[in-house]
Amino acid sequence: MTKQTHILVTGATGELGRLVIKHLLQRSNTTTSHIIAGVRDLNIDVAKSLAQSGAELRVADYDKPETLDAAFTGVDKVLLISSNIMGDRRVQQHINAINAAKRAGVKLLAYTSILKADTTHMKLANDHRQTEKAIxxxxxxxxxxRNGWYTENYFGSLASTVEHGVQLGSSWEGRISAAPRSEYADAAAVVLLSTENQQGRIYELAGDEAFTLSEYAAELSRQSGKPVVYKNLAESEYKATLVGFGLPEPVAAILADSDAQASKGALFNDSRQISALIGHPTTPLAKVLPNVLAH
Incomplete structure (x- = not known):
């Protein structure tokens, strides 16, 4: 009888986690793989939908190591999806999960870091660097x-951008190798299900086709039928603008810094490792926008 590989995804009710669970279930079969969704609350609708789709639910709260110990029991592979809390608490949450994985004897611990984590000067990478070292x-x-930018990162402000005809940023003509979040999730699922030895591998994941924010604005204008231009701001001015929009100062600072670093190539990568893993090219911006604009 074939032994099942038990694969657990932490943060499974988050946007990325849900998609990883979806792709794991689609790509695997119950004979060889058992998929577990690590969640903080078993009773929320998203968690219930994961269970209905075929995943086992286990409580896995980064702030409660005892739940991690219980959740990781009997698990072969864990995907540690990075917490959405910034700073020292985030790193400690990750360390809690790493220590639990070690105590449980997990055979493979995967982690969602950031593109070029070991060399980038993006402030957003600091927590990821510390976590990678701890692992x-x-x-x-x-x-x-090491995940690059999700195309969806720009869609939260899309309606406002079209309405006002201006995409703001500080990336100048820096190229951004973005891909849909689902394709990053699928790449992770492929690796987690692989029977090849993945130990020690580092994947720099990014979209096949890069764009500048000027090109993004032009494509948005073409598809919406409304004029949209890109306005580049100094990093400090962009940060102040984001604060004016209501973002907390630390978040605005990180977003402005990320844009400024993108101008220096921080979000560009042409290794095409996502498409190599998932077996088809990543979906370009021009093909993603119609569905977004329709909603």
């Missing part, structure tokens, strides 16, 4: 997914 120092077999 490598732990002795737990690991694989790192």
């Amino acid at each position: 490598m120092d732990s002795g737990v077999p690991f694989v790192i997914f």
Whole structure:
């Protein structure tokens, strides 16, 4: 009888986590794989929908190590999806999960980091660098997914951008190798289900086709039928503008810094590792926008 590989995804009710669970279930079969969704609350609708789709639910709260110990029991592979809390607490949450994985004897610990985490000057990378070091120092077999930008990062403000005809930023003509979140999730699922030895591998994941924010604005204008231009701001001015829109100062600072670093190539990567993993090209911006604009 074939032994099932137990794969657990933390943060499974988040946007990325839900998609990883979806792709794991689609790509696997119950004979060889058992998919577990690590959630903080078993009773929310998103968690219930994961269970209905075929995943086992286990409570896995980054702030409660005892739940991680219970959740990781009998698990072969864990995908640690990075917490959405910034700073020291975030790193501690990750360390809680790493330590639990070590205590449980997990055979492979995967982590969602950020593109070029070891060399980038993006402030957003600081927590990821610390987490990567903690993973490598732990002795737990690991694989790192260094994720670039999700195309969806720009869609929260899309309606306002079209309405006002201006896309703001500080990236100048920096090229951004974005891909839909679902394709990053699918790439992670492929690696987690792989029977090849993934230990020690680091994947730099990004979209096949890069665009500048000027090109993004032009494509948005073409598809919406309304004039949209890109207005580049100094990093400090962009940060102040984001604060004016209601974002907390620390978040605005990180977003403005990320844009400024994008102008220096921080979000560009042409290794096409996502498409190599999922078996088809990543979906370009021009093909993603119609569905977004329709809603």
